[in-house]
Amino acid sequence: MTLKVLYIDGDGPMGGASRSLYEAVSRLVEHGVSPYFLVSSGTASNFYRKVAVDLIETRGMSKFDNTRYGYYRGARWLILLREIFYFPFMFIALLRAKHRWKNVDLIHVNEYVYIIPALLAKLFFRAPLIVHVRSLARDSPHSRRVILLNYIFNRFVDSIVAIDGGVKNTLPQLLSVNVVNNSFSPALSNQPAPDFVERFEALRAGTLKVGFVGNLHLAKGVLEIVQAACILRGSSRDIDFVLVGGVTLQDKGLKAWLLSKLGFAQNFASDLKNFIEKEDLSGCCHILGPTLEIKYVYDRLDVLLFPSHFDAPGRPVFEAGFSNVPSIVAVEHPTMDTFIPYETGLAIAAKSPQALADAIAYLHDNPGERIRMGNNAHALAKQNFMPEANAKKLFNIYQIALGNFKNRQGLGASR
Incomplete structure (x- = not known):
C-alpha cells in the first residue's frame, strides 16, 4: 500500500524537530510512503529534498504557540504580528501545493504550533490530519486558548503523536495520544569538515x-x-x-x-x-x-x-x-x-x-x-529510539487514521 503524505514543517533551520522528521520519513519511505513537503525556507529543506517526491518552500509559516514556555503573554503578544505577516506567504504556498499535487492521503504536521497551516491543508485536501506534539503543552485547563486547542484536537485532528511520555502527560487525558519516540541513526555517515x-x-x-x-x-x-x-x-x-x-x-x-x-x-x-x-x-x-x-x-x-x-x-x-x-x-x-x-x-x-x-x-x-x-x-x-521500529509504529498510526477517516467519510476502498 502506497501512501501519499503531505508533511508540514514551519521550522526553516535544521534543528531537533526537523532532524526527527527527516529520520522518520527516511524509514517511512521503505514502508511505501511517498513524501511531499511544505516547509519554511531554511537549511532543513536540504535534507527533506533527499527523501521528498516534491517540495514547496514558503518564506515563513504562521503558527500559534501555546507551549508551556512559548505561550503568548505580555510583550510576547507582539509575536502575532510576525504570524500575520507570514500568513499570505503560507496561504499561497498551500494553494500551490493543492494545484500541483491535487490530492494526498494524509497530512502530517511536525509540531502542533503549526495548527493553522495544518487545518488549512485539511480543508484543501480533505485528508486525515496527524499532529506531532514535540513540545510540552501549556497545562492550564481554564485557559480559553487551551480549551480552544483541545476542541480543535477533538474535532479536526485524526491522530495525535507525542514524542515521549512527558509531552503526553501535558495533554488532556480525554485526548487519545500515541507515543512514538524520536529516532536517531547511530551510524556515522561522514567525517566532519x-x-x-x-x-x-x-x-x-x-x-x-x-x-x-x-x-x-x-x-x-x-x-x-x-x-x-x-x-x-x-x-x-x-x-x-x-x-x-x-x-x-x-x-x-x-x-x-x-x-x-x-x-x-x-x-x-x-x-x-x-x-x-x-x-x-x-x-x-x-x-x-x-x-x-x-x-x-x-x-x-x-x-x-x-x-x-x-x-x-x-x-x-x-x-x-x-x-x-x-x-x-x-x-x-x-x-x-x-x-x-x-x-x-x-x-x-x-x-x-x-x-x-x-x-x-x-x-x-x-x-x-x-x-x-x-x-x-x-x-x-x-x-x-531505533529508527526502524519507530517508523513502523508511525506507519501503523497512518494506516489506522486513514482507515477511520474513510469509514467516517464512507469512502470504502482507497482512492
Missing part, C-alpha cells in the same frame, strides 16, 4: 570531556555551562567544556536590538564568546561551531550536558546514549522512556550553575558510575 576535526583534536588529552550539542540559545542553558566552568576552575579536576553548535538565525540591526529589548532573542553565541574571554575560560571552554556529523562528537564525549530551561530531555540525550554517554539534564519529572535519573544520567534543577557544577564533579570523581550510566543510556536508546 577538516577544520572541525582539527579543532576537536586540539583539545587536551586525558581531560574529562563534557559537552553540549545544539543551537547556542540562552534557553538551552549554555550560560549555565560556562558559569559551571567558572565554579570548577578552582578545583583540581581537569575538565574540558565542549560546545558544538551555532545559531539558527543571525538577527542584525534594528530587528536584533528590538528582539533583545523585548526579551525574544535566543541566539547567544557572541555573548557566550565574550563571557568566556572576560572570565579567561578559553583554556577549558571551547566553542567548536556546528557540524552535522554529531556521532563523531558523541563518540568523543564523556558526559553530555543538557541544562535546558524547558524541563524536558532533548534529542541530544538519547543521541549521546547510542555512544554510551550519560547525560546531566535539567528536568524535574522525567518519564522512564527518555531519561532515568541515577541510571542513565543525573537530573538537576534548571538555571543552577552550582547544581550543574556539582553533577559534573560527581561524574568526574566517580568514573565507575559514569560508565554504568553510559551503558544504561545505550540500552535505553536501543530500546526506544
